[in-house]
Amino acid sequence: MTKAELVERVANQINLTKKQTEVVVNTVFSSITESLAEGKKVELRGFGSFRIRQRNARVGRNPKSGQKVEVPSKKVPFFKAGKELRELVDKHEKAQEVES
Amino acid sequence: MNKVDLNGTLVKADIVDQVYEKVGFTRQEAVQAVEILFDEIKSELAHGNNVRISRFASFILREKKARNARNPKTGETIRIRPRTVLTFKPSKQLLDSTNQSSCDDNSDS
Numbered sequence: 761m762t763k764a765e766l767v768e769r770v771a772n773q774i775n776l777t778k779k780q781t782e783v784v785v786n787t788v789f790s791s792i793t794e795s796l797a798e799g800k801k802v803e804l805r806g807f808g809s810f811r812i813r814q815r816n817a818r819v820g821r822n823p824k825s826g827q828k829v830e831v832p833s834k835k836v837p838f839f840k841a842g843k844e845l846r847e848l849v850d851k852h853e854k855a856q857e858v859e860s
Numbered sequence: 861m862n863k864v865d866l867n868g869t870l871v872k873a874d875i876v877d878q879v880y881e882k883v884g885f886t887r888q889e890a891v892q893a894v895e896i897l898f899d900e901i902k903s904e905l906a907h908g909n910n911v912r913i914s915r916f917a918s919f920i921l922r923e924k925k926a927r928n929a930r931n932p933k934t935g936e937t938i939r940i941r942p943r944t945v946l947t948f949k950p951s952k953q954l955l956d957s958t959n960q961s962s963c964d965d966n967s968d969s
Contacts, residue, residue, distance in 0.1 A: 761904045761911045769900045774893055776885075784879050784893045789916040791878045795870040797957045802870040807898050812958060835958045837917070839948030848906045849921060849946050 796837050808841040905946060918949045 761769075763785065771781040792802050792810060802810040817833040841849070872894060880890040904911050905919060912918040926942045950958075 761901075761909055763913045763916075766897070766900055766911070766913070770893065770896050773896050774889070776889075776893065780883055780885075781893070783883050784890075785897060787879050787882045788875055788894060788897060789913055791870065791875050793916065793954055793957050796954070797960070800868045800870055804872050804875075804898065807902065834955075837948075837950045837954055837958055839917070839919075841946045845902055845905070845946065848902060850944050851906070 799835075804842075806842060806844050808839055808845055810837060810839050812836070813838045908944075913951075915951055915953045917951050917954055920947045920949055921945070922947050 771778045812835045820829045820831045910920045
């Protein structure tokens with residue numbers, strides 16, 4: 761599912777135009793993005809949580825040439841699915857899986 | 861119970877507030893819109909489909925094979941059944957925005 765499809769599905773369920781729904785969807789994700797950029801955690805009940813993980817600078821290697829490269833430290837957004845979502849996603853698989 | 865700021869953590873109510881301020885509808889409608897949004901993502905993932913939100917991130921399902929593992933405490937071998945896990949891949953834009961800010965916080969616990 762893409763963002764456009766998400767907008768469409770949300771719009772179908774509430775009394776909003778597609779344009780308005782698009783603003784809602786964009787607001788939600790930019791709000792999460794901004795919080796993470798400020799180093800804040802985001803916790804969404806029934807869904808999961810987002811936070812920033814610090815990756816230290818390291819010396820990597822170009823796998824082709826073997827040459828050493830400095831990899832700078834960076835902040836990586838990390839998502840942990842909540843229990844409900846984790847089980848929801850796995851249930852699907854269990855239903856299809858036949859015990860062998 | 862609104863506007864709870866648990867040490868700067870953004871929660872659903874804060875997102876609802878922002879939606880409420882941005883679009884001209886009632887708070888109740890804003891709550892509903894945000895709820896439906898996350899429910900739709902969940903239901904799509906529950907049906908085994910990946911979700912890609914451009915300029916934000918992708919939620920990707922991965923099949924894990926069954927494997928043997930050990931309880932590190934008891935040394936007991938256990939079988940882990942095949943399962944589906946959810947992975948998160950931030951977009952280039954999201955990575956850029958978390959790395960542009962020059963805030964020097966070393967708050968790691």
